[in-house]
Amino acid sequence: MKEKQSAQALFELTTDHLETGLRGVPVGYCPTSLVHPEKGLFYRGYSIVDLVTKPPEAVIYLILNGELPTERELSVFKESLCENAHASKDILKTLQSYPKHIHPTKLFIAALTLVGAYDIKKDLRESGTQLIARITELTAWVYRVLNNWGPVNESKPELGYIENFVHMLAPPGVDIAKLTSYMKYFLILHLDHGGGNLSTFVGKVVASAHSDLSESLVAAMAGLAGPLHGKANQESLKFLKEAATHISDPDDEAQVEAFIRQKIAHKEKIFGFGHAVLRTEDLRATVQYDLGDKLCPSDPTFRLAKTFRKVGPGVLSEFKKISNPYPNVDAVSGCLLSALGLSDENYYTVLFGMARCIGITAQIFYDRLIARGGRGTPIVRPKYLYNGPVR
Template identity: 30%
Template sequence: MEKKQKENALWNQSMEQLCKEYRMNNHIDPENFERFKVKRGLRNADGTGVVAGITQICNVHGYVLDEGEKAPIDGELTYRGISVTDLIGGCVRENRFGFEETVYLLLFGCLPTAQELHSFTQIIAQYRELPDDFVEDMIIKAPSPNVMNKLARSVLALYSYDDNPEDNSLENVLRQSVQLIARLPSIMVAAYQVKRRSYDHKSMYFHIPKQEQSVAESILFTLRSDKHYTDEEAKLLDLCLMLHAEHGGGNNSTFTTRVLTSSGTDTYSAIAGGIGALKGPRHGGANLKVMEMLEHIKAGVQNWEDEEEVRDFLRRILLREEGDGSGLIYGIGHAVYTKSDPRAIILKRNAKKLVEGSPFEAEFHLLERVEKLAPGVFAQVRGNDKPLCANVDLYSGLVYKTLGIPQDLFTPLFAVSRMAGWCAHRLEEMTTTSRIMRPAYKSIASAQGYVPLGDR
């Protein structure tokens, strides 16, 4: 302990000077990005993404180009050409779970027959079990305060338990993909239980899921101490998993997975990279930021039903006077969707039914006011009248909260769902593209000579 304190003291003494040195030698004038026509964030000047590939897996459609200008339209999301609204609607009408069917569709490119779906669901259930001693050696012995980091580490660790980890043939990567999709929920719940004991000083408990349970049912069954859940709760979680399963090749985590795949690396390394990208608050961590923002609004607005008071608080968030100081209204706006995010529409409709008459109803209506007022506040403060809509993160956190899911699992649940999309894109990158991704960076470093150490 004393040695560590001395090391920390030495570093703290040096940090101010080292940071000063870094800032002095690493500034890039923002005008250079315009001068050299650099597309920051791989975005075109109008905010659209730079086209980096072709895919058959998913289409995210949020605007049309009219004489070079973006014209807003209602958002559309399709998996393998099938509207996600229709996909979910079909499962709801037949009162059945749909995530396993969604996984099959994304991986193989077609809807399964009843027999194919039954067999595939059984395979996923059989693969849920983690390797012998995995939980003890990889999770219990090395707890993490953040479940996302534990997911990434555990996925990398599975490499050591695979008899054929380096084989990138279609047959082997398909096996690895289905195993990862099946195992990640088990890893997530185990990592959370260990986090509870090690960091929250609460009891942890491990339940063995039943073979006949869907992915959504198995998550609720193993997560809750009493193993109890209702069919309505499980089907709502299933709907969330379907909505988050895929969102095109250009989203940050999927693109990360494809970039790593293009290098020829193994499945576990590529997927762990996707998990790391999803953790970021600008990506998968946004639903957690929405709930943090909601707490700020609840504390700073006396009358939640007073639109003027809510509007003023949102204005102060944009001015970095309230909230987390980022100047962002989380859950509002999207890189592609303009008039509406179809995922947000579906979640909002189901959240409304869920919260009616519950203690969460007032919070739901407060989020509705944020959705209604935020575009006008943006226009007033930023002078930008481009259309803004609620995105999927605005309501997903509240849905998870009503299901009794802890905030520690908001982003990990996103990863559990998105594993299907990551694996589908990895397979597509492997089988249709044969070039490593290698974009260019413009160097603006000035030439200088080497100075001997004694002359500096």
């Protein structure tokens, strides 16, 4: 079917498409996930709503292999994650030597680089399993090293993928059960999001040169670190915190509406709303609003986020330039992380990256090992038109 599709004209390319960030320009296939404008996010044909209550390991297996696992397959996959879960302690020692003022995302990128230096296997699938098994440990190390929370808890992968992550993270004064419950949702909701978002695309481009998985993910995470991409969840929390200084009652719809209108009047961004593809509320946000009602219903920032959810679409829809006035995943993820004990928003991109590296890995598997009948995609080599002087 794909051979036939490849011979079809997909759309007309004109000079108007140049220097627009390839927006809307198809460049390949993505079998792992679909972002439908009205129905939301799907992984391998399953709506994200139907997946968030499943074990994270089962959803990771689905992303990697195309089908939900049987009980036996899930058991074997969990065993594989356990066997590959321990990263070299030399990586931790090196991370501890970095300056403590470094941004967490930079240290996370350094950790991925070091995995490539110490741990990565040559076989692509083996290195993928290894990296997925260890990325929670790397993320916990980044948190604990920069926060001076004391010795890092020893990895206990037999606890479960996210259970072990929270065990290693062990933030002081936190309800571990609630944080674990939320992080399972957070991981699943952020695993994958089509092939055209910047970090995924960059990772796939670098992988097309047959760079190893560590190098490809380092490039992807450098893209994620940009303020126009992976920092959206932390910017949304900052936005809510700013709003809270102007709004005396987080449940007061009139005050929230006035704040939104004031921001628009000053041509300032309303963080957490809108999406490049979606034309309705992001189901990843819907799921999190419901979860927040169970885990932290009285948290003032979460209550404020819910009021923005009620008021925002009505106000934003008045402006024709806004194609999607509805909340996206970032509208609520930051305030839930904060409410459940991870209050420093500078680390949110690292948590995002921890999850997204898994989806990017699955897409690299497809591009390198499955695409074009197993030949893989060629090295990415677009054409740029010269527009300099002619002498």
